[in-house]
Amino acid sequence: MLLGIDIGGSKIAYAYANGQGEILARRRRPSEPTGDARADLSRIADDIRTLLGEAGAGPEDLVQIGVSVPGPLDAQRRHVVRPPNLPGWETVAVVKRLEEEFGCAVALENDANAAALAEHRFGAGQGVRDMVYLTMSTGVGGGLILGGRLHRGRDGNAGEWGHTPVEWPGEACACGLHGCLEAYIGGAALTRRLRAHAPETSSCLTLAGSRDALTPVHWIEAARDGDQWALNEVDRFNRYLARAIVHIAFSLAPEAVVLGTIAVAAGETLCFAPLRALVAERTWPHQAPSLRILPAELGDDLAYRAGLCVALEAASDD
DSSP states (O other), rough: OEEEEEEOSSSSEEEOOTTTEEEEEEEEEEEOOOOHHHHHHHHHHHHHHHHHTTTTGGGGSSSSSEEEOOOOETTTTTTOOOOOSSSTSEEHHHHHHHHHHHSEEEEEEEHHHHHHHHHHSSSSTTTTTSSSEEEEESEEEEEEEETEEEOOOGGGOTTTOOOOOOOOOOSTTTTHHHTBHHHSSSHHHHHHHHHHHOOSSSHHOOOOOOOOOOOOHHHHHHTTTHHHHHHHHHHHHHHHHHHHHHHHHHHHOSSSEEEOOOHHHHHHHIHHHHHHHHHTTTTTTTTTGOEEEEEEOOGGGGGHHHHHHHHHHHHHHO
């Protein structure tokens, strides 16, 4: 039997499943990091025991655990290293701790790669051999499936399209570089821009209630209502995202690019249709028709599928 764990800054989700990935029991709670990684891991271990008990199982039934967690990761030592949204997690031996606790193999993957695995196996990427996954949450995360398998690259750094330069030198990025895609369409960068530049006449501010409360959710809603400033910002978002997808189209020629979070919230009319047109303008005529640009499908189920797919991938490797 398999167990998947998705550890995020705001929630932790668990899924207990059979070897085919059929979820038999699930559990979710706020992550509530304490600032003490050992205490946080102890609570995670308690959650696992509770879930196993609810499923009528025990640790002896587990063959593989998969953990999805925000990076950065030390791939060789299988450690989590100072993830921004998990205070107190300096250099955390998640794999060793869980292996000692439950006596089974544990696999660790960054959350963007885990999400790519999940969308490929259970979501929009089913049946696709070569796929790129991009998500615009706090930053811009990515995962790469080549030949039906996750491609990690050297040191596990493949798929970092959030740091593809789309301007030169461009805006400062949280990673220390300039001009990165993340500095233009990542959730944190977007929120800063919206709060700094939304005019008083925009319905973005009316929907948010105040400038400090304004988020991309209000921006998308305002654009749907026809707010011109919001629509201009959607066009800016699409144009920067298109630059990255054009790079991907020429360098990897995937069958599909699957987009999550903000793009899914914006939907077909605001995002996907104009984005496909922009990509078609900057690629060869034969490329655009064969490149599918698709919305991610898993939604709230992604949290349960991500860690589980890490377990499934590791089990198939074994």
